[in-house]
Amino acid sequence: MSFVNELLPAHALTGCDTVACCYGVGKGTALKVLKAGHSLSLLGVIDSPIESVIAQATTFMSACYGQYSTSKSMSETRWRVWASKTGQASAAPPKLCSLPPTREAFKENVRRAHHQAIVWRSLEDSNPPELDAEMYGWLKDSKLKTLQPVPLPANVELAPETIMRMIRCACKSDNSCRTRACSCTRDGLKCTIFCACYAAGCSQTLT
Numbered sequence: 001m002s003f004v005n006e007l008l009p010a011h012a013l014t015g016c017d018t019v020a021c022c023y024g025v026g027k028g029t030a031l032k033v034l035k036a037g038h039s040l041s042l043l044g045v046i047d048s049p050i051e052s053v054i055a056q057a058t059t060f061m062s063a064c065y066g067q068y069s070t071s072k073s074m075s076e077t078r079w080r081v082w083a084s085k086t087g088q089a090s091a092a093p094p095k096l097c098s099l100p101p102t103r104e105a106f107k108e109n110v111r112r113a114h115h116q117a118i119v120w121r122s123l124e125d126s127n128p129p130e131l132d133a134e135m136y137g138w139l140k141d142s143k144l145k146t147l148q149p150v151p152l153p154a155n156v157e158l159a160p161e162t163i164m165r166m167i168r169c170a171c172k173s174d175n176s177c178r179t180r181a182c183s184c185t186r187d188g189l190k191c192t193i194f195c196a197c198y199a200a201g202c203s204q205t206l207t
Contacts, residue, residue, distance in 0.1 A: 003034040008120050009043035010034055012113040013057055014064070019113045020149070023097045025064045033063045043110075044117025046129055057110045065100050074106040104156045111137035112149060158189065171197040177204050 010030040015021025034040070038060045042048040059070070062077040066084075071077040078100040085094040101109065115136035122128035134140060138147040152158070159167075169184045169191060171177045177197050180186045184195065184204070191197055191205045198205050 003039075006034055006040045006043075009040040009113070009117045010060075012116045012120070013040065013043060013061065013110070016116060018116050020109055022061065022064070022101060023099075025061070029064050033060060036063065038063045043114055044121045046118050048114075050111065050114070053114050054107055054110050057113070058106065061100065061106070073103040074100055075103040078102060104152050108137040108150045108152065111135075166194075168192060168194040169197060171195065171200075171202070173197060173200045174202045174204070177202050 010033075011027065012019055014025055014027060014030045040056060040060055042053045042056050058074050058077070061074065062068070062071045065077060065081050067077050067080050069080075071080065081099055082094060085098070100106070115131060115133065115138075118129065118131060133147055137150050139150050140146075141148050167184065167187070167189060169177065169182045171182045171184075171191075174197065176182055177185055177191055177195075182191075182197075184191045191202050193205060195202065195205065
C-alpha cells in the first residue's frame with residue numbers, strides 16, 4: 001500500500017476541521033482515487049512549489065468527480081461535470097452545489113489543505129516549521145482575533161458582470177434585502193438596477 005503516506009493529504013483535501021469539503025466527494029471516493037494511482041505526494045511537503053501542489057490536487061480532485069482526462073483547471077472540470085449532468089434529454093439542471101468548485105475557489109482551498117497537511121506531517125518534529133497562515137488561504141481578523149478562510153482572491157469577482165446583472169431579487173424594500181429572504185443577500189451578492197427593490201431606493205443596489 002504505497003499510498004499510505006498520502007492518506008493525510010487526501011483527508012485534508014477532501015475536508016477536515018480547517019478545510020471545506022467538496023460536495024459529493026467523501027473519504028471513500030478519495031481512497032479509490034488513490035488506489036487508482038492518482039497521487040497527492042506534494043500536498044503537505046513544505047518545499048513543494050504551490051503551483052505544482054495545486055496542479056496535482058486539481059488532477060486528483062477531477063478524478064474524484066469522475067473526470068480522468070487531463071483538465072487544465074478546476075473550472076474546466078466544473079464545465080465537464082455540468083455538461084455530463086445536462087447531456088441527457090430528461091436531465092434536470094444540476095444544483096450548483098453539486099458541481100466542482102471554480103478554479104479560484106479551489107486554489108484557496110488547496111492552500112488551506114496544504115497548510116493543514118504540513119502541520120500534520122510535522123507533529124513529530126522537534127522544530128516544526130513556522131507558517132504564515134495568510135500565505136495559505138487564511139485572513140487574520142484583528143477585531144475577532146481569529147483566522148477567516150479566504151473564499152476568493154480579492155481581485156476575483158463572484159461571476160462575470162453580464163451574469164451578475166441577470167440575477168435579481170423580487171424584494172419590495174430595502175429592509176427585505178437585509179435578510180436572507182432576499183435571494184441576492186442569501187447568495188452573497190449586491191442588488192442591481194434590475195432588482196425589484198431598485199425603485200424603493202435599496203441601499204445595497206449596484207449602479
